[in-house]
Structure formats: C-alpha cells, structure tokens
Amino acid sequence: MFKQRKNKTFQYQSRFSKENQEQSEEKETSETEGFVSKWRTYRDINKRKRKGGFPIKMLLFILVLLLICMYLLENRFN
Numbered sequence: 001m002f003k004q005r006k007n008k009t010f011q012y013q014s015r016f017s018k019e020n021q022e023q024s025e026e027k028e029t030s031e032t033e034g035f036v037s038k039w040r041t042y043r044d045i046n047k048r049k050r051k052g053g054f055p056i057k058m059l060l061f062i063l064v065l066l067l068i069c070m071y072l073l074e075n076r077f078n
Helices: 018-048 056-077
Strands: none
Touching: none
C-alpha cells in the first residue's frame, strides 16, 4: 500500500586502493587517446570544408587595382 523507502547505497572505493589506481590509469590513457583521435577527425573534417573561390580581402584588392587602372587609362587617353 505505502511505498517504503530503500536505504541509500554508495559505490565507494577508497582513493588509495590498488584497484582504484589501476582503473584511474586506464581511464587517463583512454581519455587522452579518445581526445587525440577526436581532435584528428575534426581537424581532417575542417580541412575538407574549405570553400572554393577567393577570400574577401583578395577580391577587394583586385577591385581597388582595377579602379586604379581604369582611372589611369581614362586620364591618359582624354
């Protein structure tokens, strides 16, 4: 009829036990390997995503050069 509360249970392991140290060493190596492998895959994906075409700075530079050339040619032939 009434739900009885269950006693709390904990999965406690002491810090200095040998089993805990072995598990923490395994975790550290797997975490670093996982991080490195994830970083490499994301790095490769970002290399492939480069857009084709010119960057905006290059286009502005070409535009300025074109305007200068047009100005010089107009002044010489008038």
